[in-house]
Amino acid sequence: MKKYMPTEIESKWQKKWMDNGTFASDLTGDNKYYVLAEFPYPSGDLHMGHWFTWGGADIFARFKRMQGYNVFFPIGFDAFGLPAENAAIKRNIHPQDWTRANIFKMKEQFLTMGPSFSFDHEVITCEPEYYRWNQWIFLKMLERGIAYRGKSLANWCPSCQTVLANEGVENGKCWRCGSEVIQKDVEQWFFRITDYADRLLWAVSSNLTLATSNLVDWPQSVREGQNSWIGKSEGMEINFKLVASGKSQGSSKNKPRLLTLDSSDSIIVYTSYPETIFGVTYLVLAPEHPIVQHLLSSQFTVNSSQLAQVRDYVDQAKKKSELERKTAEKNKTGVFTGLYVINPVNGEKVPVWIADYVLGGYGTGAVMGVPGSDHRDYAFAATYSLLIRRVIAPSANSSSQLEQLAQEPIGSVEDVLEEGVLVNSGEFTGLRTPDQARPAIADWLESQGFAKRSVQYHLHDWSISRQRYWGTPIPVIHCPDCGIVPVPEEQLPVELPYNVDYTPKGKSPLASNEEWHRVSCPKCGKPATRDADTMDTFVDSSWYFFRYLSPQYKQGPFDKKVASEIMPVDIYFGGAEHTLGHTMYSRFFTKFLKDIGWTDLEEYASRRINHGIVLGPDGNKMSKSKGNVVNPDDEVKKYGADAVRVYLAFFMPYDGTGPWISERVWGAFRFLDRVWGLQEKLSVISHQSSESLTADSEASLKAEDLFQMHRTIKRVTEEIEATKFNTAVAALMEWLNYLSKKNVTKEEFSTFLKLLSPIAPHITEELWQMVHSSQFTVHSKHKENLVSAVNPEPTIFKSIHTQPWPKFEQEYLTLPEIKIVIQVNGKPRDVLSINKDQESEEQLLELVKTSKAAKFLEAKEIKKTVYIPGKILSLVTD
RNA sequence: GCCGAAGUGAUGGAAUGGUAUACAUGAUAGUUUCAAAAACUAUUGAUCGCAAGGUCAUGAGGGUUCGAGUCCCUCCUUCGGCACCA
Numbered sequence: 001m002k003k004y005m006p007t008e009i010e011s012k013w014q015k016k017w018m019d020n021g022t023f024a025s026d027l028t029g030d031n032k033y034y035v036l037a038e039f040p041y042p043s044g045d046l047h048m049g050h051w052f053t054w055g056g057a058d059i060f061a062r063f064k065r066m067q068g069y070n071v072f073f074p075i076g077f078d079a080f081g082l083p084a085e086n087a088a089i090k091r092n093i094h095p096q097d098w099t100r101a102n103i104f105k106m107k108e109q110f111l112t113m114g115p116s117f118s119f120d121h122e123v124i125t126c127e128p129e130y131y132r133w134n135q136w137i138f139l140k141m142l143e144r145g146i147a148y149r150g151k152s153l154a155n156w157c158p159s160c161q162t163v164l165a166n167e168g169v170e171n172g173k174c175w176r177c178g179s180e181v182i183q184k185d186v187e188q189w190f191f192r193i194t195d196y197a198d199r200l201l202w203a204v205s206s207n208l209t210l211a212t213s214n215l216v217d218w219p220q221s222v223r224e225g226q227n228s229w230i231g232k233s234e235g236m237e238i239n240f241k242l243v244a245s246g247k248s249q250g251s252s253k254n255k256p257r258l259l260t261l262d263s264s265d266s267i268i269v270y271t272s273y274p275e276t277i278f279g280v281t282y283l284v285l286a287p288e289h290p291i292v293q294h295l296l297s298s299q300f301t302v303n304s305s306q307l308a309q310v311r312d313y314v315d316q317a318k319k320k321s322e323l324e325r326k327t328a329e330k331n332k333t334g335v336f337t338g339l340y341v342i343n344p345v346n347g348e349k350v351p352v353w354i355a356d357y358v359l360g361g362y363g364t365g366a367v368m369g370v371p372g373s374d375h376r377d378y379a380f381a382a383t384y385s386l387l388i389r390r391v392i393a394p395s396a397n398s399s400s401q402l403e404q405l406a407q408e409p410i411g412s413v414e415d416v417l418e419e420g421v422l423v424n425s426g427e428f429t430g431l432r433t434p435d436q437a438r439p440a441i442a443d444w445l446e447s448q449g450f451a452k453r454s455v456q457y458h459l460h461d462w463s464i465s466r467q468r469y470w471g472t473p474i475p476v477i478h479c480p481d482c483g484i485v486p487v488p489e490e491q492l493p494v495e496l497p498y499n500v501d502y503t504p505k506g507k508s509p510l511a512s513n514e515e516w517h518r519v520s521c522p523k524c525g526k527p528a529t530r531d532a533d534t535m536d537t538f539v540d541s542s543w544y545f546f547r548y549l550s551p552q553y554k555q556g557p558f559d560k561k562v563a564s565e566i567m568p569v570d571i572y573f574g575g576a577e578h579t580l581g582h583t584m585y586s587r588f589f590t591k592f593l594k595d596i597g598w599t600d601l602e603e604y605a606s607r608r609i610n611h612g613i614v615l616g617p618d619g620n621k622m623s624k625s626k627g628n629v630v631n632p633d634d635e636v637k638k639y640g641a642d643a644v645r646v647y648l649a650f651f652m653p654y655d656g657t658g659p660w661i662s663e664r665v666w667g668a669f670r671f672l673d674r675v676w677g678l679q680e681k682l683s684v685i686s687h688q689s690s691e692s693l694t695a696d697s698e699a700s701l702k703a704e705d706l707f708q709m710h711r712t713i714k715r716v717t718e719e720i721e722a723t724k725f726n727t728a729v730a731a732l733m734e735w736l737n738y739l740s741k742k743n744v745t746k747e748e749f750s751t752f753l754k755l756l757s758p759i760a761p762h763i764t765e766e767l768w769q770m771v772h773s774s775q776f777t778v779h780s781k782h783k784e785n786l787v788s789a790v791n792p793e794p795t796i797f798k799s800i801h802t803q804p805w806p807k808f809e810q811e812y813l814t815l816p817e818i819k820i821v822i823q824v825n826g827k828p829r830d831v832l833s834i835n836k837d838q839e840s841e842e843q844l845l846e847l848v849k850t851s852k853a854a855k856f857l858e859a860k861e862i863k864k865t866v867y868i869p870g871k872i873l874s875l876v877t878d
Numbered sequence: 879g880c881c882g883a884a885g886u887g888a889u890g891g892a893a894u895g896g897u898a899u900a901c902a903u904g905a906u907a908g909u910u911u912c913a914a915a916a917a918c919u920a921u922u923g924a925u926c927g928c929a930a931g932g933u934c935a936u937g938a939g940g941g942u943u944c945g946a947g948u949c950c951c952u953c954c955u956u957c958g959g960c961a962c963c964a
Contacts, residue, residue, distance in 0.1 A: 221882060225959060228881065233963065271964060284964090332962085357962045367964045375879090376962055458963055579959075650902070651890060657957085658890065664903050670917095671902085727892065730901040737901090821897050826945045828897045852931095866944045872896045874944045 004676035006640020006669075010762040014114050020797050023065075025072045025118035027549065032566050033069035035061040036545055036605065038574035038582070039076045039123070042102035043083060046109035048614040048622065048648075048660060051632050055648045056611060056725060057573040058115050062758035063720045065116065066805040072566060073116060074548040076123035077103050080131075081537040082160060082176055085470040085502055095470040096498065099126055112636050113645070114761045116801065123547050125540040126470070130547060132493030133557035134539050135475040137589070139486050140596050142476075146192045147464075149484060153288070153361070154463055156184035161505070162467045163188055165536060166460055168581075183318075188465035189474060189533065193588050197230050197457045199602070200587055216568075218608040225579040231458025235272030236442055237364060238451040240283060240341035242266055243349060267291060267341055267352065270363030270456060273373065273418070274445060275437040277345050278425040279391035281381065282369040283352045284334065287317035288360030295337060302338030309335050310354060317356040332357050332380040344450040345426070355380060363456050371410075378416045391424050392417040392433060402430065462585070464536040469502035469509040471534030479521035479528035488522055494530065508532035541582050542589040545569055545604060556598070563599055572605040575613075583608065609723050612656040614648070619659045630660045642760035643669040649725035649759050671729075672763050674736060675756065679767060681744040701745060706812040708738050709748055713808040716755045725759065732756055746771060751806050761801060768800035814870075820844060822853045823874040829853035832873075841867045848873070 017023060037057040040050055054075075061073040077099075084095035091098075103124065110117070123130060141147035155164040159179035163186055168175045193200075202223035203214055242265045267283060285292055294300065296311060313335040334355030343350050357376055358367050371381035371388040381388050393405035394417065406423035410416060422428050422437045428444075431437035445451040465474070473494045475487040487494055501512040510532040511517050521528040543557065549566050550559035574583070590604040615621055616628025623629065635644050647668035652658040701709070712735040719728035732755060739748060749771060757764035814836060822830045822844075830852040832844060844867070848854060853875070860877035867873050 221959080224882060228960060231960090231963065235964085269964085273964070355962095357964095359963070362963050370964085374964065376964075379962095456963075458960095576958080653891080656891090661890080661903080664890075667902055673917095726890090727901080730892070733901055819897090823896080823945065826943090828945095831897065864944060866896095868896070872945085874896080876944050 001677075001680055004673050004763070006642055006672075006762065007637070009766045010112075010114060010641050013762050013765045014111055016797065017114075017116075017799065017801075020799070022797075022799050022801060023073070023116040023118065024120060025074070026070055027072060027562055027566055029070040031068065031070050032570075033061075033064045033071045034566055034569045034571075035064065035071060035073040036548075036569045036572045037075075038572075038578065039078050039541070039544060040106065041081065041083070042077045042079055042099050042106055044098075044102040044105060046106050046632060048630055048632055050110075051113060051644065052614050052648050053573055053575070053611050054110070054115060055113065055645050056609075056654050056723065057571075058113065058117075059645075059649060059720060059725055059758040060571060060573075060723065062116050062761065062801055063805065065801065066754065066758070066803060068804065071116075072121075072548075073118050074121040074123070075110070075115075075117045075119070076121075076544060076548065076551075077106075077125065078537065078541050078544070079103065079124050079126035080471045080534075080540055082162075082468065082470070085468055088470075089503055094498070095502070096126065099470075109633060112633070112641055114641055116761070121548050121551055123544050123551050125537075125544065126496075128493045128495050129552075130544075131472040131496075131540065133543075133547065134472040134535060135487070135492050135494060136489065136557060137543070137592075138535070138539075139475060139489060139492075141191060141592065142486055144596070146195065146592060148190055148192060149187065150190050150461075151185060151187045152463075153183045154186045154188060155181045156186065157181055160468075163463055163465055165463055165538070165581075186465075188463050189531075189535075190461040190463050191588070193462045193585075194457055194459055196588050196591050197232065197459050199591050200226065200459075200584065201230055201232060202227055214603055216603045216606050216608075218605075219610055221576070222579045222583065222608060222610065226584050229459065229580050229584070233272050233456045233458070235270055235363075235454055235456065236274045236445060236451045237268050237270050237454040238274065238277065238344070238368065238445065240267045240269065240343065240350070240368070243340040243342060267366050268364045269366045269368045270454060271368055272456075273370070273434075273438075274451065275422060275425075275428070275431075275433050275441045276370040276373045276391050277343070277368065277441065277445070278422075278428075279370040279372045279389045280343050280348075280350060280368045281371060281387040281389055282350055283341055284355045284358045284367050284369050284377075284380070285337070285352065286358040286360035286365040287314045287354055287356055289354075289365040291366075292337075292354060295339070300339060306336065306338045310337055313354060320356070332376065332383055334380060334384065336384075344448070345445075351386075353380075353384075361460065362458070371416075373416060373418055375413060375416055378410070378413055389424060390415075391422060392420040393423045394420050395432065396421060399430070462536075462538075462588075464539055465533040466536055467508045468534055469496075469500055471537060472496070472539065473510065474531040474533050474535060476531040477519055477521060477528050478531060479524060479526065481526060482521055482523045482528075485521055485523050485528070491522075496534075508534070510534070538581060538585050542585045543593065545572075545586070546593070546599070557593075558598070560598060567599060568601055568603065569605040571607045571609060573609050573611060576610040579610075610655055612652065612654065612658070615657065615659040617659055617661060622660075630662070635662070635665060639665050639669045640672075640762075642672055642763050646671060646729060646760055650729040651726070653726055654723050671733060671736070672760060674740065675752070675760075676763065676767070678736070678739060678744055678749060678752070679770065681739070681742075682746060682749055682771070701747065703812075703815055705742070705745075705748070707815050708735055709751055710808040710812040713751065713755065713806045714813065717805070717808070720758065729759060753800060754803055754806055757800050757803075765800050768803075772798075818870055820870070821872045822848055822851060823872060824853050824856040825876060826874070827856075829856055839869060841865065841873070844873050848875070 035057055037053050061071050065071040079099050084099050087093060087098050088095045125131060138147055155166065155169050157164055157174040157177065157179055159177045160174060164174060164181060169181050172181055173179060174181055204227065269283065292314060295302070332355060334353045337352045337354055339352040340349050341352055342348070357380065358365065369377045369381065369386070370391070371377040371386065372390045373392050378388065388410050390406060390408065390410055393402060396402040396405055402421060402423065419433060422431050422433055428437055428441055431440060442453065446453065473496055475492060475494045477485045477487060479485050497510070497513045497516040499513055500509045502509040517529050517532060519528055519530055520526065546558040546563060549562045553559045586604060590599065590601055593599045594601060613621065616626065616630060618628045620626055620628055632644060643665060647665045650668060651664060712731050715731040716728045719731065735752065739752070753764045753768050816836050817833050818836050818839065820832045820834060821828050822832060832847050832851060834843065834847065857875065857877065862875050863878055864876040865873065
């Protein structure tokens, strides 16, 4: 027997599979199965995380293929984005050249995994053939008002010199470079994802065992995370009229006042606690609130020192970064405006303040201050000695007790209640909240015309403009006369010019290429300029899984007919970090594509699997700066690709997070080496045909042998299906331990190889071909003949990876001799073996008398027996 | 603060309410070797015991059950996400 030398056999089979087209995709057949993994960013090095993600996906794809599915398992590259640009600046390489070289290198590295990718459907997002359809989709969105241009405060990274989406801000810092993000007023393009907020919400099921929601099987954590990010809140907009004396007399003749308000001369607040309205003792505006601007431009009469204070405060607030504003959470600051409003429910005159704890971007940018029932309002009122009134009391037993509670002052934060019974609330006093009081007051406020019901979302529109070079150009032309003019569809793609100055200057690098930038207006023909921004790279990754189906397609983003057959994605492997970004944007795109008639799908992936993270040997996240990066190439050289694959599958659950421990990879190698050694234990090595061999070996297998084999088939099948690769490997190890102690039949050996083949594709192919050598040699000779004659590409090579997946037989899963656990008073005392056919409670009770359990029953009466056939006999004495 | 997931040997981790610690790594001893590595064999939760065997152990404390790592309640810790969203 030759020694197991992985490096010798692995490249051999990788080449063979390639040449033979073993894993080529066929999108025409029935019984499709679409396996998707998040396409990699071409950073230039395939790291362990790629092996982990794609290894798991490859196991699954191979498994499904052997189960007879027509598997589509494409790969591509998410090639636009900042790192390429940063590399360009740092190393003076053009982003395009850098990216192309990286893609080339990474493909080579991927091949060492022995993957079963459908390489013939590759998608690379920086190719004009791809991004022209980004532009096409953009224009469709523009047509429908889903894409729009707006000016607003945006997250701005001063280091990357670009706008960031909310999802790109982590703890107030840029997700790429870690610089502190500031707020900047910028004109930019948005996608109106908020229009889709309701459709993006996941149905929340109280039954947690029900894994599906919106008819697909996505992790609970993703569904909950997205829902809380969308942050749907149902409440009311309540109108508070400004007190007339606050108005400026002088300006009333000429200027129309407060044009931006829905209803003139009033402030509209948003609240989801309308039932606390009797507890309002002040109003608070965000510093960005429009009325603050009116105030500062002297449209109200307030004394000048007050005005100066307001001006100071608003200026200060502007200077605070997002981070400062969030970390200063506990210390509430604010300033009185001099204005008053009337509380519509009781006619009280209430002061209006400005405070930066109120956010300009949420609701109406104004809230009612209810210090008696809101912790933040309480803190604010306490700081500025504002009136605090109790409107919610703890539930009371009697009305007299309630009256007493109503008088209790609120002396500390602990007294601030959001639930209980309403007090000091006019006719609503005594109602329980939230269930009774909230709808009652809401109805009443609406009927009186004081307020209307309103739904608010935490989700913001998606800002997609980036002032960077390496991305999809926005297909729009700015004309001094016609304004924003979309680039006509037939002129797509708007190609990204090669020659630009991409060093960051706070404006878009594309504008530096005059020849590209200056065009004539498609409408009027006069000189105009192209939009010089590029799109967020999340746009690229929002629909790539559609493009995979028909990457060469020229009549649209993808071939609808193919999509109707192959979509949705059946299983999507990816990282938990994409819960709020990529996976939600993709869902949004899918819904939009449905609306314009390109797909019938509401959800693009039937099942989502979040993978874990492989840490460095020191237990920290692998990073160059920490020097704990394990390079898969090195590990493959040491142990072989199969051992690395087995280790990755085995060392922790697929969704876990744990360190790479090299000495344990050796354990995976040892396992494969023992599998290799199994060939020596083959009891029947003959020249007979495989069919008669099967019959022979079946006959010689004992009940225990069959039990072990079928049990393993069952376990491996179910565990791969559930993406529990670690226990699938453990099941194979257990069977190997059993097989190592006996002679092995060809049947057992072949079955073992098939079950292991998705995880360790090379060694299993080698051993398979060795065992089925007669078949193989005949065919190889045959092949040479065929090649020289008619058919240049005969496909007679029968790979193990196209063999049918083993099926287990229920009848072998129980042994004739079964084991029954005997418990006395809940403690296991003995295990009895009994013939399956003879098992009965009476028989067992008889056997118990002579068992180890007997002494625990001496001189005791059995008061109760619980008998679960095939499992346990539980005896209870006094 | 809110939401979610999880706490099991020295370590990674297994366990449809039914013999907790499968499988692997490490460790100890032995075989082999001039020696080491590798390989192979045995042992390996704690504790009492010469042994047979017993007792105790799944973050802590209660509960349901013949029986709980698993279900329920309270608490602690860790990780992840969100966070002044009114």
